[in-house]
Amino acid sequence: MRTAQAVAWKEIQVYFSSPTAYIVGMMFIALSGFFFARDLNDPFPQASLVNFFDGATIIFILIAPALTMRLMAEEQKLGTIELLLTSPVRDWEVIIGKYVASFVFLIATVSLTLYYTILLYVFASPDPGPIYAGYLGLALYGGAALAIGLLCSTLTSNQIVAAVVAMGILLVMFFADLAADNIGGTASTIISEISIRSHFEDFARGIIDTKHVVYYLSVIAFFLFMSVRALESRRWR
Amino acid sequence: MESSSKSTMIQATGLTHYYGPFPAIQDVTFDVRKGEILGFLGPNGAGKTTTMRILTGYMPPTRGTVTLGGYDVVEKSLEARRRIGYLPETVPLYTEMSVTDYLKYMGTLRGMPPRAIKARIDDVVGVCRLEDYRKTIIGKLSKGFRQRVGIAQAIMHEPEVLVLDEPTIGIDPIQVVETRRLIEELGKSQTVVLSSHILPEVSMICERVLIINEGRIVAEDTPKNLAEGLEGIERLEIEIGGPVTEVLPALRRIKGVSRVAHRSLPQKELYTVHVDPSVESGTDIRDEISKAVISSGWSLLSLQTVGMSLEEIFLKLTTHEDL
Numbered sequence: 001m002r003t004a005q006a007v008a009w010k011e012i013q014v015y016f017s018s019p020t021a022y023i024v025g026m027m028f029i030a031l032s033g034f035f036f037a038r039d040l041n042d043p044f045p046q047a048s049l050v051n052f053f054d055g056a057t058i059i060f061i062l063i064a065p066a067l068t069m070r071l072m073a074e075e076q077k078l079g080t081i082e083l084l085l086t087s088p089v090r091d092w093e094v095i096i097g098k099y100v101a102s103f104v105f106l107i108a109t110v111s112l113t114l115y116y117t118i119l120l121y122v123f124a125s126p127d128p129g130p131i132y133a134g135y136l137g138l139a140l141y142g143g144a145a146l147a148i149g150l151l152c153s154t155l156t157s158n159q160i161v162a163a164v165v166a167m168g169i170l171l172v173m174f175f176a177d178l179a180a181d182n183i184g185g186t187a188s189t190i191i192s193e194i195s196i197r198s199h200f201e202d203f204a205r206g207i208i209d210t211k212h213v214v215y216y217l218s219v220i221a222f223f224l225f226m227s228v229r230a231l232e233s234r235r236w237r
Numbered sequence: 238m239e240s241s242s243k244s245t246m247i248q249a250t251g252l253t254h255y256y257g258p259f260p261a262i263q264d265v266t267f268d269v270r271k272g273e274i275l276g277f278l279g280p281n282g283a284g285k286t287t288t289m290r291i292l293t294g295y296m297p298p299t300r301g302t303v304t305l306g307g308y309d310v311v312e313k314s315l316e317a318r319r320r321i322g323y324l325p326e327t328v329p330l331y332t333e334m335s336v337t338d339y340l341k342y343m344g345t346l347r348g349m350p351p352r353a354i355k356a357r358i359d360d361v362v363g364v365c366r367l368e369d370y371r372k373t374i375i376g377k378l379s380k381g382f383r384q385r386v387g388i389a390q391a392i393m394h395e396p397e398v399l400v401l402d403e404p405t406i407g408i409d410p411i412q413v414v415e416t417r418r419l420i421e422e423l424g425k426s427q428t429v430v431l432s433s434h435i436l437p438e439v440s441m442i443c444e445r446v447l448i449i450n451e452g453r454i455v456a457e458d459t460p461k462n463l464a465e466g467l468e469g470i471e472r473l474e475i476e477i478g479g480p481v482t483e484v485l486p487a488l489r490r491i492k493g494v495s496r497v498a499h500r501s502l503p504q505k506e507l508y509t510v511h512v513d514p515s516v517e518s519g520t521d522i523r524d525e526i527s528k529a530v531i532s533s534g535w536s537l538l539s540l541q542t543v544g545m546s547l548e549e550i551f552l553k554l555t556t557h558e559d560l
Contacts, residue, residue, distance in 0.1 A: 006345035014333065080329040083390070086293040087346040088319040235296050 003089045007097025008104075011071065015105040024066045025109040031059045036116050047124035052116060053134045053204040057197055060145045061174060065166035067105060068149030069159040071098040072231070076157035081234070091231045095150065095224055102146045110138060130206035137203025140216035144196060145170055147223035154230040170196065246271045246398055246428040247292065252301035254287050261287040262452040265301070269398075274424040276443030277432035284452040285432035286326055289402045292430065293323045306397055319348065322396035322427075326403045328387035332376035336367055336386055339375055340393055347394035357393060365389040365419065381412035388416070392423060399423060401431040405438060417442055472543045473510040475526065479535030481506055487529055493522050 015021040035055025039045055075081040084094055120126040145166075152166040153159070173196040180192035192198055196219070199212040247269040254261045262284035269275045277285045291298045294310040294317055303310045308317040331339055337358060344354040362368055365385040370378060375386060384404070391399055404420060405413045421442055423429060433439050439446050440460035448456040448463075456463060477484050481499060488497045488510060495513035499506070512522055523540060530537045 003346055003348070006342060010331075010334075010342050013338075018333070078329060078331070079325060079327045080331060082290075082295055082325045083323065083329045083343070084346070086295050086318055086321060086323045087343070088315045088348055089346050090315070 001093070003087075004093035004097040004100075007089075007094055008100040011098055011101030012104055015067075015101060020070070021067065021105060024063050025105075025112075028056075028059055028063050028109050029112055032056050032113055033116075036113075047120045047126035049116060049120070049126075049131055049134055050204050052113065053138060053200075056110070056113075056138055057141055057174070057200055060142055061167060061170040063109075064106070064142060064145035064170070065149040065152070065163040067102050068146050068153050068166065069163040070153070071102060071150055072153040072227075073157050073159045073162045077159075085231075085234070092228045095154070095227045095231060099146065099150055099224060099227075102150065103143055106142045106146060107139060110135070110142065127206065130204060133203045133206045133208050136208060137200050137212070140203075140213065140220075141196065141200050144216045144219040144223070147220045147227070148173075151223045151227045151230060154227045173197075244271050245269070246273070247303065247305050247430065249288075249292070249303045250301055252288065252291055252298045252303065254284075254291060254296075255299045260452050262291075262298075262449075265449070265452070265454055267447055267454065267457065269428055269430055271397075271428055272424075272426075273445060274420070274429045274431070274443045276439035276446045277430070277449055278434065278436065278439045278446055279432075279449035280434055283449045285434075285449060286402055287452075288449070289323075289325075289400055289430070289432055293321050293400050294318050320397045322391035322394065322399045324387045324391045324399075324401045324404060326406070328383050330375045330383055330386060333374065335372050335374055336362070336378075336389075337371045339386065340389055343390040344393045347396075349394050354393075357395075361389045361393055364392070364422075366415070381408040381416075384408050384412070384416060385419075388419065392427075395427075397428060399427050399429045401429065403432055403434070405433070405435065413438075472512065473523065473526070473540060474543055475508045475510060475540045476505055476538040477508060477530055477535050478506070478538055479530070479533065483533070484508065484530075484535060487533060488526065491522070491525050491529060493525070 032052055032055055036049065036052040039048070039051045072081075075084060085091075117126075117131055120131075148169050149162070149166040152169070153162040156162050156165075173194060175195070175197075177192040177195035177198040180188045180195070183191070193215075199215045202209050202212055245268050247267075249268070250266050252265040253263050265284070265288060267275075277288065279285050290296050292303055292305070292310065294314045297311045305317040306320045308320070310317040331342075334342070340358050340361060341354055344357065345351070349357065358371075362371060365388055367382070367385055367389060370382060375383065378386065388401070388404065391401070401420065405416050408416065417438060420429060420431065424442070431439075431442070444459065446456075446458065446460050446463060447454050475488075481501070484506070485497060485499055485508070488494060488508060493513055494510055496511040498509040498511075500509070501507075510522075510526070523542070527537050527540065
């Protein structure tokens with residue numbers, strides 16, 4: 001466990017000292033600010049973050065892969081993976097360490113948007129429920145996106161490939177419910193349940209449904225598990 | 238048997254590894270005794286790196302087993318890995334970290350307690366002569382210094398076995414000498430396995446050499462024995478002033494000469510005489526040659542024996558060419 005911590009701590013330091021991470025963070029703040037401000041220009045503006053949350057789910061498709069693409073791909077490119085895999089470190093410790101680091105950076109970035117909440121409280125009296133639930137949902141959603149990105153990074157030594165594939169998977173999962181609308185029956189239900197977006201909607205409305213929490217946690221667990229297996233598979237490839 | 242198994246640090250048995258249908262190594266068997274410096278010698282692509290990677294548990298062999306300190310590197314991987322310090326061929330460094338941070342990180346990954354890491358960094362930095370570069374970002378270091386950082390991380394946790402894959406590749410001659418000295422120093426307290434395609438290096442540092450070619454071990458001995466075992470094939474380089482058409486047959490007539498080659502250089506006629514090792518001429522063949530030359534009225538301008546160097550032994554073993 002201590003080694004997982006060491007991996008996480010090292011990656012966190014890299015995040016906070018690398019320009020890429022700051023650019024990604026800045027992109028998120030700039031874009032989310034646009035979504036937030038869009039609401040305020042309404043003739044009858046609402047003191048809510050619904051638009052910001054909706055926007056954030058889209059922005060995450062871009063920034064989560066950008067944050068995770070480096071994690072494992074670079075180790076493979078630099079050859080440092082050879083040290084990692086010959087150190088007395090379990091494969092899952094590497095994956096968890098990396099994952100936690102990316103999650104910490106994402107949360108740190110998102111926490112900057114608490115500024116919007118403060119603004120709402122200063123100029124109006126918003127309903128706190130949807131805000132709490134929304135941030136919880138966003139954390140879960142972001143966590144799932146990062147896990148997907150991490151798997152892609154584990155599978156290749158090319159960061160660009162890792163990012164593009166992760167974005168592809170996220171986009172497909174994002175729009176899965178639209179595809180589901182065009183077909184009927186059980187298949188439609190299954191496909192719409194896969195959608196990473198449809199599970200988020202309740203959070204933005206202030207509803208914390210265990211079903212959705214379980215969905216995101218399952219996605220995270222599944223992709224992290226696959227990442228560990230992918231790392232292990234390097235040993236017999 | 239009991240005592241010999243105790244002193245064996247690494248036991249590799251029947252290692253075979255395939256990359257797809259291509260065998261990288263085949264039936265490689267060897268052992269390394271505790272405290273020994275073993276050299277793997279072979280041309281590029283002979284299977285050295287594959288063997289190193291299997292030893293360190295980076296990948297399992299297709300067939301065969303390796304035990305390290307009694308632990309199977311596949312079955313008891315973590316235990317075996319705890320005992321290894323490894324420097325892969327491409328020195329794996331996080332270029333954005335400082336030397337100290339990197340060593341600290343590697344120490345933690347190897348399971349060292351934080352307090353021990355701090356003290357050990359001072360030692361390691363001293364041993365690898367990195368004192369002035371503790372805070373330097375690794376990306377800014379020259380190749381030779383990066384190599385030292387690579388060795389520093391390998392010895393950080395005082396491993397029982399040190400595996401060094403081509404430790405002196407691509408660094409300048411002065412640094413090569415320093416690196417060799419460092420390895421020799423480390424070899425006094427640790428078991429070292431190193432690979433190289435540079436012969437003098439291996440013969441200088443190692444107590445025992447395995448010559449590996451096309452995935453198989455073709456020879457195994459001390460550098461001295463390897464050289465002696467093939468010493469019989471000797472040559473003479475002779476410069477003779479005289480008509481080539483007459484000198485050649487005259488040299489060939491001498492007892493004990495198996496083959497004569499001739500080269501014309503500007504203002505020089507050079508003959509290479511191969512001595513047949515099976516013929517005991519009783520007298521020194523140089524004596525015979527010089528007599529023959531002088532009695533024919535030619536001038537013997539130079540004569541030197543060329544023993545077989547390790548390079549040639551190596552070439553002979555790995556290319557099956559007659560020199």
